[in-house]
Amino acid sequence: MSLQNKVAIVTGGNSGIGQAIVLDLARQGAAGIVIDYVVHPEATVELEKEIVKLGGRAIGVDADVSKIEDLQKLVDAAVKNFGRLDIMVNNAGIETRTSVLDTTEDQYDKVLNINLKSAFFGTQVAARQMIKQGGGGRIINITSVHEDWPMPGNTAYCLSKGGMRMLTRTAGVELAPYNILVVGVGPGAVETPINLSTMHDPAKLQKLNSAIPLGRMARPEEIASVVAFLAGDGASYLTATSIFVDGGLMQSSVGL
Ligand SMILES: NC(=O)c1ccc[n+]([C@@H]2O[C@H](COP(=O)([O-])OP(=O)(O)OC[C@H]3O[C@@H](n4cnc5c(N)ncnc54)[C@H](O)[C@@H]3O)[C@@H](O)[C@H]2O)c1
Structure with missing residues (x-):
């Protein structure tokens, strides 16, 4: 139980x-x-119930992370309901799977606002609260192998994740004097709703799996366990860097 007394968003x-x-x-x-959350309130209610079964406490808050006032609403909910904030996980993200030639201004703005602007201001509002409490805290940015690795046909997404890479490094240095650690977690391919089209297309899935040295996509739990480690005492000397959880994908010589 390494996260006792810790409050997270x-x-x-x-x-x-x-x-x-x-x-x-x-x-x-x-x-x-x-x-x-922004959609499926019923899924949030079910999740809250599961957490109660695990002996924990949770509250769902409908907040659009591309808006600063909604990010502040999340911090206010943490303080009001649980008294403080220790762990901020900037995880929300979308992609458009569009190239530099065909991405519209609207698609660009959506991807950059939901992925990058949210992580920037999520870091800001969380760090301000952590400093107000006396310092100490963890900010974990869910980036992607595409913070570093180009994905032709998904340009705005790569740009947003590359921005999160530098946000992690720069904010990690700026916030180190307050003992607020900032780390990026870069998943490879994970079995989640964002990948449903690949998961339901046997040819695409086989091509993807053959490019991953471990031979399969990750389960979401395999990313979550790394995040939980980074939130705990065992990761007290890790900041301003990224951990890739990709089954070896970035080192593979088999192209996607
Ligand atoms: N699945 C993968 O293969 C993979 C790989 C690398 C990185 N990631 C990253 O992991 C993160 C989670 O993605 P996922 O794979 O679980 O897919 P997902 O679609 O299940 O999760 C994305 C979440 O973001 C939420 N969201 C979208 N717009 C929002 C907004 N304006 N405000 C608040 N929430 C919003 C969605 O409702 C959803 O709950 C994303 O940042 C994604 O880029 C995923």
């Missing part, structure tokens, strides 16, 4: 990787979890 917390993170933080004994 997980953005995009009611599906996929976010949901698995919420559950793992609860299993590690987190004292309170704010589950951010």
Whole structure:
């Protein structure tokens, strides 16, 4: 129970990787979890019930992470319901699978606002609260192998994740004097709703699996366990860097 007395916010917390993170933080004994969501309130209610069964406490908050006032609403909910904030997981994200030639201004703005602007201001509002409490805290940005690795045909997504890479490094250095650690977690291919089209296409799935040295996509729980480690005492000397959880994908010589 390494996260006893710790209070967390997980953005995009009611599906996929976010949901698995919420559950793992609860299993590690987190004292309170704010589950951010924008769709499927019923999934959030079910998740809250699961956390109560695990002996934890959680509250769902409907908040659009591309808006600063909604990010502040998440921090206010953590403080009001659980008294403090220790762990901020900037997880919410979308992609458009469009190239530099065909991405529209609207698609660009959506991807950059939901992925990158949210992580920037999520870091800001969380760090301000952590400093107000006396310092100390963890900010974990869910990036992607595409923070570093180009994915032709998904340009705005790669740009947003590359921005999160530098946000992690720069904010990690700026916030180190307050003992607020900032780390990126870069998943490879994970079995979540964002990948349904690949998961339901046997030819695409086989091609993907053959490019991954471990031979398969990750389960969301395999990303969540790394996040839970980074939130705990065992990761007290890790900051301003990224951990890739990709089954070896970035080192593979088999192209996608
Ligand atoms: N699945 C993968 O293969 C993979 C790989 C690398 C990185 N990631 C990253 O992991 C994160 C989680 O993705 P996932 O795979 O679990 O897919 P997902 O679609 O299940 O999760 C994305 C979540 O973000 C939420 N969201 C979207 N717009 C939002 C907004 N404006 N405000 C608040 N929440 C919003 C969605 O409702 C959803 O809950 C994303 O940042 C994604 O880029 C996923």
